[in-house]
Amino acid sequence: MHWHKILTPLLAATVLTTAAPLAAAQNRGDDALLAMQQAYRKGDRNQLAQLLPSVRGHALEPWAAYWELRVRLDNAQPDEVQAFLTRWAGTYQEDRLRNDWLLLLGQRRDWAQFAQLHPAYRMQDDRAVRCYALTIAQIEGRASAAQAQEVRDLWYAQRDGDDACTNAAASYYAAKQLSAGEIWRKARLGADANRQRAVRDAVQLVAPESLPQVNELFASPIKFLTGARVARGQVRQELGLLALIRLAANDPAQAASQLEGRWSGVLTAEERNWAWAAIGKQAAFKLQPEAQTYFANVRKDEDLNDELLGWKVRTALRAGQWRQVVRAIDAMTPQGQTDSTWVYWRGRALLAPHGGDAERAQARQLLESIAGSGGFYEQLALEELGRRVTVPPAPAPVTAQEKAAARANPGLQRGLQAIQLGLRSEGVREWNYATNLHTPGGMDERALLAAAELACEREVWDRCINTSERTRTEVNWSQRYPMPFHDTVIARARIIGLDPAYVYGLIRQESRFIMDARSGVGASGLMQVMPATARWTARKIGMSDFTPSMINDREVNITIGTAYLKLALDDFDGSMALAAAGYNAGPGRPRSWRNGPVLDAAIWAENVPFTETRDYVKKVLANTTAYAALITGQPQSLKARLGTVGPRPTNEPEPMKDLP
Template sequence: MQLTQILTPLLVSALLATTAPLVQAQTRADDTLLEMQQAFKRGDRKKLEQLLPAARGHVLEPWAGYWELRLRLGEAQPAEIQSFMQRYAGSYQEDRMRNDWLLLLGQRRDWAQFAEQHPSYRMSDDREVRCYALLIDDIKGNPQPGAADDIKRNWYALRDADDGCTHAASQFYAGKKISALDVWRKARFAVDANRPRVARNAVEIVAPDAVAQVKELMDAPTKYLTARATARGQARQELVTLALIKLASGDPDNAAAQLDGKWSVHLSPEERNWVWGVIGKQQAQKLSSDANRAFANITRDADLNDDILGWKVRAALRAGQWKVVGKAIDAMSEEGRQDSTWVYWKARSLLAGKPGEAERAEARKLLEGIASTRGFYEQLATEELGQRIAMPPAPAPLTAEEKAAARANPGLNRGLYAIFLGLRSEGVREWNYATNLHIPGGMPDRELLAAADFACAREVWDRCINTSERTRSVIETSQRFPTPFRNAVVERANSIGLDPAYVYGLIRQESRFIMDARSHVGASGLMQVMPATARWTAKKIGMTNFTADQINDRDTNIAIGTAYLKLALDDFAGSMPMAAAAYNAGPGRPRNWRNGPVLDAAIWAENVPFGETRDYVKKVLANTTNYAAMLTGQPQSLKGRLGTIGPRDASAPEVNKDLP
């Protein structure tokens, strides 16, 4: 790959005018960079040291230097680390190295050097670093307002074991700035997420003598509960609470029986409410009507967290319990209530039944606050207000100067170079840093549009889309919803009776139009087709002599992906939400998820048990509606694409029983 094929003419001319040898060295060193990345992944310090001199002068030299120093950071002297950060001042790699160093300084409890380095940390997005910084301010007698809540929020958000927020929480607990209940709640989150080490770390703060019991209750919750006839004292009660939470994760009905028949009288009202909430959540994820009975045992919604309350809302939506929907949303945190999902359903709860003028006015205000083309619930809110989904007016065209500024940005150029070279992860991080993370409030809208335009022009569609999506006051539809390979996609879709907008909506969510995209489970190409699914579909549509390597061919991938999508759509009687769910999670799951009451498809989609699939279905349908508005030039309806979902008509034959 030639450097001049990737960098902008403006930057290349500047390089050629001043440092022609540098350009040649960068070209020769491409293979070296790729080799260094692999050595870094293997932890091969010796190889990195050997290769580093050959990477000097390459446009991606900051990455080479970062990889080499990062693997030996624990042994490096402060002067060497400072020298690295001075050499690459202002770059993503400088800030990434400072982030890594701050974590190491925090683990070493080197508060003086941490305090010296922290003000220069620009990304400020590492939760552990934030917790260390809040702790240091407290130690220095300069506590930040709301520090305890900030530490709890960051600690709760970390799923895996950490030092920064766990240590800060321990110190704040010792100083009586966070409560025992705050710490026990972290243990509850950990047990619910099956993170035993995280649970032990939390329990060690508040009840160190009970740490050994965490393993017992995690390994065999029923045995643990049976061995304890009563529960006395907060630690004992909380351990029983943890055991019931663990039991609920695998057998919610048994947990309900244990709580109702034995343990309820031994727990506090808050503990009972939490356990009933976890039981209800687990039953709701199984789409069981028992979920509503479990949630009905809760005496105070404010005792629950937003995750449990979200599942209480979903179960109530399935049962048509609109008052429960509204009350549960009201009990969420302020942040939770502002999520467009719960704004929309709160508005719907106000409009259910026979609303008065006040309820209608409040609902309208909520809907107006989120209505736009930006997402699933934003589009539904628009339709609730009596409007259809139309493309917003385009912003003023970018000027030549705005485009030139983006194309001269070194960080954007390094990001694109890395992506083209095959270092996609590094390139994406470089690009994101250049466009957003290190700038207070983010890059201004016009600069984001210019950066997105740069990516679009180089056909790096994921950066084009993601960058344009960050604009706040304007929407550039052509950037957010590009139509690469238009002839191939539209012709293929039309030839088999598929809506091209639906195909584009799915591809945008699957791969962001990255040709060589490959998922962690092995799906490949634009439409992310699994090998076994590709073979089955190829045979089904009469594609002879198909081989696995053909799935990465653009036209073959589109042909097989659209064919499978059409087969799924036919199997689910034209239901776009169900076919999208089948494409993501396999057809067997949505066949089960459809059983139960006939539901508004928006309620059905919100109750999809898998978070990834739930998000996927909503985004594919919102994408489809936007693409339809753009491709046809006519206002569209998301609701019209949703319809209702219920059990399969017993008289209707299954179209494809063997659909994989």
């Protein structure tokens, strides 16, 4: 008798009977986790406590436990926090809660507990936590000059007023380790960014009696400048400078008139230099030719910070003033000078006509230091040296052992599971923590390649790209520049006469190939199309059955996104740089930004007033060049894709006025 023929169905039934409850339990756990995420976002403590038992044993239980404790951390006891840290030792959630608890201890000025807990903090990426730690160093009398400088830099980098770094600055200022001038500089940065709270926090430290005047100068800078009693004294001068900075944001010419008039003889030379640069920056934002004149009034570039010097460089580039480019970059901090943007432009400036052999040799050295096939300025530097962008040699394939180690990594497993469950934000943070070199089990380049390959296999393209991009010597372009939905993208692009490399370059920047990506302003899908833009484009291409819900369909998103990109490209005379700017910021702005002299498109892109759009244009074009090298297998030129940008020729037809 063939017993196996009888037993096999029985065994299968037994397995199915056993597996069904397990699957059901897993599904219940998944549902509970999703509900807990929503409860956490609402701060619903009761629901979190009720749901927590439902996820016991789930792979993502650490997240559930974190949410439940984090939402009531203000009232938690130290032993309860310590129990969590012990229970989940080594996980992202342990260090995340430690970060949160350290912030709370700092706010409470519980320096003893903070000092006890801080050495175990692994991420070390929270500016506020670092400021609290530096405050303790000052309180204990062991703060160094380097730590004082670190406090200053951290405080300057903090855009909004905050307790941690403002308190640290106050502590170091009281100990005479920060000067009044350094405090006032923070106020200038706040005024430039239109952040009144940051200005008030700074003025509170050096001149608390002047806080009412801060309110006045923000309410009406011109009224303050024309009505204030002009007299010397650091407080009066600095308040006048703050008012000039605020006035320049709306009316650079009026600010310049005030500076040339009643405030000229009052401010110090350093304050005048800063004021002229602040006015020049605002004029440069508006692409006004007067920006060059304002910057020319700066008598000492070393009085400026890197941000103002960067705008002085951009203004000089628009005017073709190469010597000014070199001088402004030379005045930057060492850190600023090593930024690839300024390395490239200093090299270009030294290659300009009238340079000698020594300058040309120095230029080549600068360009060689950044030349490569990856980023925008790296690619441009490569071309200046006479080479083209090519696909770098692929590293050795990831071995079976390396793949197995990636699959066995619990942080990567939890990250992927969270992303695939719909907890994308949590999954991304878990994944990043697992791959971070500064955490236990942090990855070398081979491990990063294996992790990136795992993400690619699971089609989690953003983690694939971002993880692979962190390698320096082991460079794998098939991971960094993947081509999902290849047939759809290539076919659609070719049907409408669009370079598929340009489409891929834009999608990589827009969504990192995340199908359900949604921006803060409502753009959706792979190509991040806005609802109104989608409706307009659908009508334009005759898609009569289009409804807004269809935009998240992959095929529809690609069809509408590529159609809109082609319409924008045609409207901008085939300029990839202008069309990319229009895709990001709307077509009206680049139509205005193109007015003025005819410029090398790299100079034009560097002068885009919006930081986000400036960065976007450069990344899309660099991506495009890399994808073209992959698709064609031939060396590629970024410069050829950039071309020049200038006003629309008068003999050209009017722009498509209704292009959204």
